[in-house]
Amino acid sequence: MVKVLEKQRVQELPTDHRQVVDVITNAPNKYITRDKVLRQLRLEINQGNYRWLASIINDLVLRFKYPIGSCRTRDKRGYYIITSKQDKDEAINTIESIIKGNIKRLEALQSIEIKDEKDD
Numbered sequence: 001m002v003k004v005l006e007k008q009r010v011q012e013l014p015t016d017h018r019q020v021v022d023v024i025t026n027a028p029n030k031y032i033t034r035d036k037v038l039r040q041l042r043l044e045i046n047q048g049n050y051r052w053l054a055s056i057i058n059d060l061v062l063r064f065k066y067p068i069g070s071c072r073t074r075d076k077r078g079y080y081i082i083t084s085k086q087d088k089d090e091a092i093n094t095i096e097s098i099i100k101g102n103i104k105r106l107e108a109l110q111s112i113e114i115k116d117e118k119d120d
Contacts (some may be wrong), residue, residue, distance in 0.1 A: 013064060020056045024068060026077050031071060031078035070094055 013021065023040045024032055034053050034062060035045050043049045060066040067082035069091025082088050 010063055013060075017056055017064065020053065021066060021068075022058060025081055027078075027080075031080050033078040056098065072097070087113055 019041055023037050027036070034050055037053060038045050038049050043052075044117055057068055057070070060082065061068055067088075068079055069082045069087055070079050071077060071090055076090070080087065082091055
C-alpha cells in the first residue's frame with residue numbers, strides 16, 4: 001500500500017521533478033552524483049545544469065517534502081533517499097558543514113576594509 005501511495009505521489013510531480021526522483025530512487029548504489037543524474041537524464045554536464053539540478057532537489061525537499069539528502073564525504077558522494085535516522089543525520093551534517101563554510105566566507109568578506117568605503 002505504501003508503494004502505491006509513493007508511486008501516485010511521484011506521478012503528481014512536474015515532469016522534470018519526477019524524472020530526478022526516479023533517477024535517484026533507482027540508482028544502482030545508495031549515492032548518485034550529480035554528473036550521473038545528469039547523464040541519466042541525457043543532459044550536458046555544465047554549471048547551468050548543476051544549478052538546475054540543485055534547484056529541482058531544493059524544490060523536492062522544501063516544496064514537495066521528499067526525503068532527499070546529499071553527502072560530500074570521500075567514500076559517500078551524491079544524492080540519496082533518506083531511509084533512516086543515520087541517513088537524516090548525515091544529510092543534516094552535510095548542510096550544516098556548507099552553512100559553516102558560507103558563514104566563514106561571509107565573515108571574511110565583512111572584515112575586508114575598502115579604502116574609500118563610507119559608513120552608511
